[in-house]
Amino acid sequence: MQNTYFFTGFPGFIASRLIASLVHKDVTARFELLVQPYRVEMAQAAVNELCQAEGADPERFVLIAGNITETGLAIGEDYLDELEDRVTHVFHLAAVYDLAVPQDIAYRVNVQGTEQVCQFVRRLHNLRRFVYFSTAYVSGDRTGRILETELSVGQQFKNHYEATKYEAELRVQELRSDLPVTIIRPGIVMGDSKTGETAKFDGPYFVMRFLDAFAKFPLPYVGASEARINLVPIDYIVEATVYLAHADEAADGVFHLTDPDPYRAREVYERICQELIGKKPTYTLPSALIGSALAIGAFRRFVKVEKETIVYFSCQAEYDATEAQRVLQSAGIKCPDFHSYIEKAVAFYKLHRDDPDKMILVR
Structure with missing residues (x-):
């Protein structure tokens, strides 16, 4: 079956870099890109630029006007029915990343938006992987060594961004017992x-x-x-994520994409x-x-x-990245x-x- 990658967060920087990498890794794949209506024109320009730079066929890309905070992602029911059978991989990157974001906006986009994406993922009949972009800073005010297996340990948070990304990851964690989920926790991206x-x-x-x-x-x-x-360059994040999104042993894992040193x-x-x-x-x-x-x-x-x-x-x-290093080692991927x-x-x-x-x- 042909892979179909469904993305939120395009034409954001990380999503765009991931798609450019996937275009080469999976030369027959189709891309369904959920974009807010006011950003469709910008997204189309980004697709055109990507196709020109990477030599990709524009027919492989479909822009979907929608909204992660609305029921059904504000996608028409008929098209949702088509996506149910077609989508094999979901990459959820859409979020408010501003450290100074007000609480109401952060909660609506980061938490309620992720809830809607999770509901969408549950509908998919041929899902091979749900890749969710969290952050290492769901650790909040914790100190000392922090493991990839840890999330809720009574921590408080330094801002609404951290708090809502923590709440959002809780929602995604609930899917792990039923679906192939890979959670990415980057450090501070350079x-x-x-x-x-x-x-x-x-x-x-x-x-x-x-x-x-x-x-x-x-x-x-x-x-x-x-x-x-903890600083990590974008190319490491992209290379590691693309590998983890396809590695069988990463199908139920949480990975600190952080600098081990x-x-x-x-x-x-x-x-x-x-x-x-x-x-x-x-x-x-x-x-x-x-x-x-x-x-x-x-x-x-x-x-x-x-x-x-x-x-x-x-x-x-201190963000322990033992599991990420173990899985990525076989591919020679290092920060x-x-x-x-x-x-x-x-x-x-x-x-x-x-x-x-x-x-x-x-x-």
Whole structure:
């Protein structure tokens, strides 16, 4: 039977990269892409660009105007009936990824949207895999070693993004006893390790935006924590996910796609300073002071940094990726070392730092 891949989250960066990879891996596959109605034109342009870049037949792609938060994903019942027999793989990536997202929006999209996708998945007659994109940070405020087999241990959460992604993963976990489910928990996603390409300057790129604002002054370290920060390039996420989506031993698994040997946040910050500004920090400011400054709207809009970002540089969690490493080892898939790609990431940022499409609106 021909594979049909059903995606939410297109034309987002990770979904687009996954589809580009799958186009080559599975040359006869069909792609059904659920897109919000107002994004259909943008999605069509993305499909056209992908087909041109990858040499793929446009007939392999179908754009479906819909909405994950509505019953039946807002897809017509007749077409749903067709998808029931046709879809073999579901990749659910649609979510609100903003750390500053309000609770009501986060809950509607991340939790209720995932509930609707789960109901859709239950309808499929020929499902071979349901791949759900969670996050390593469903761990919330936990510290110490965190296993892939763990989820609910009484943790609290640093923001509504984490809380709702946790709630969403609970819904997906309920399917594991009946369906072939693969849950992906990425660390903090960086750009491509070979080209530096990324879609948005969020996460660690907020550090670069902060440094841009104070490049002419002596640079501080932010806090004296020995915490490590878990960064992973997008190409590792894509290569690992495509493999896990087809590996039989990953059909009922949860995988930390994290760096097994992460660096201290202080070292990461120092390397970014050197690459971007050409100098090292010379003194230390308490992270609480920076956090208080970012709580002031005028200041965070000036530096273009969300206040929720700061806590991730003192996060004491250690993400055990034993199961992911075990399964991926047979395919020779490894997470690239941070120092091997940060130069490219910073170079890409320098080239595109004024591109409004890559900016995150900071309120």
